[in-house]
Amino acid sequence: MRPRPVTALVLANLKRQVRDKVGMFFIVVMPFITIVFVGMALGGDAADAELPVAVVADTSDPVSAAVLAELEADEALEVRRAGSAEDVRDGVRRGALAAGLVMRPGDTGFELVVNQTSGSGMAARGEIDVAVGRVSAVLEATRAARAAGASPEQADAYVRKAREEAVAVTVSSSGGEEPDRPTGFAYTAPANLLLFTFVNSMAVAAALVESRRIGMVRRSLAAPVRQGQVLLGEALSRFLVAVAQSLLIIVVSRFLFDVGWGDPVGVAVVVALFCLIATGAAMLVGALVRAPQQAPAIGPPVGIVLGMLGGCLWPREVAGEPLNTIGYLFPHSWAMDALLELSRPSAGLGSVLVEVAVLAGMAVVALGVAVAVFRRRALESV
Incomplete structure (x- = not known):
């Protein structure tokens, strides 16, 4: 498979994303506003x-x-x-x-x-x-x-x-049981990494709808480019945006809020798997909806609800057992547990093998469904 068509498609998608000022605000600025205010509410540093x-x-x-x-x-x-x-x-x-x-x-x-x-x-x-x-x-x-x-x-x-x-x-x-989870910025940084990586990935799905609307996907397929190359280019574009969002939060929170993320290998594996899940969800939404305005109208609210269930907006202990149980049907809860566990001094990848296995399974399902739907609707215009 020649890399040139894939690279061209990825660069075109990324350039379009950079030109979206509103989207860049929610990727670059909004996560840290949330980390500051929610982190201070939970104790700060x-x-x-x-x-x-x-x-x-x-x-x-x-x-x-x-x-x-x-x-x-x-x-x-x-x-x-x-x-x-x-x-x-x-x-x-x-x-x-x-x-x-x-x-x-x-x-x-x-x-x-x-x-x-x-x-x-x-x-x-x-x-x-x-x-x-x-x-x-x-x-x-x-x-x-x-x-x-x-x-x-x-x-x-x-x-x-x-x-x-x-x-x-x-x-x-007289203040209750001692918590087994980090608080303050140590909690809100990983929580907002998951929240904004998923929400912004869903919002970026509008670009895929726009690509179908302007016939970019059909023109790519009409050229001497295989469908697999187009699929890889679209998936890689969204994956790189998700990874960039995650890395930005990790680096800035480490130096600005002194957040200790723990074992780098374990964090890299968990974040990469979550980014793959977000990529699959974004491509699925982008393949299903018919107007670019529908993707940001549907995707982010879904991401916020899943973030609530996964403890990304507040400590999961506040929500109660029924909602916590429902939360484990979705990737946010598993990724949140893994990142909080990895922040402990003695924790490593071996400490979160169950969470990693579940996230890997969810990534396979999300990408598999997204690929199947995309292949079926790739030639459709909107």
């Missing part, structure tokens, strides 16, 4: 700002006073004193506080108030755990030294070592 934390503590209690001192010494936290536990809960509920800690005199079990779906809340929880852990370690070292009858010098050495080796502690939380 608290690494560069102090996290507001409210504390209810009686400083006459030595344990509470020690924990409060540790928190106030933490440069990542902005510690505020609160009058009651209800004030703390209200502040966390309204989003004015990243987290709150309620310490009652004589009670070694503290109450942590945190919004478990907030990135800033989970960051504050980590800082609080460290502070409480240091105090706990010092107390344990002091008790051990006294029980062993250590000299004052030995006791001081135990305490210094305990301060350096903070241990993890258990703090009862």
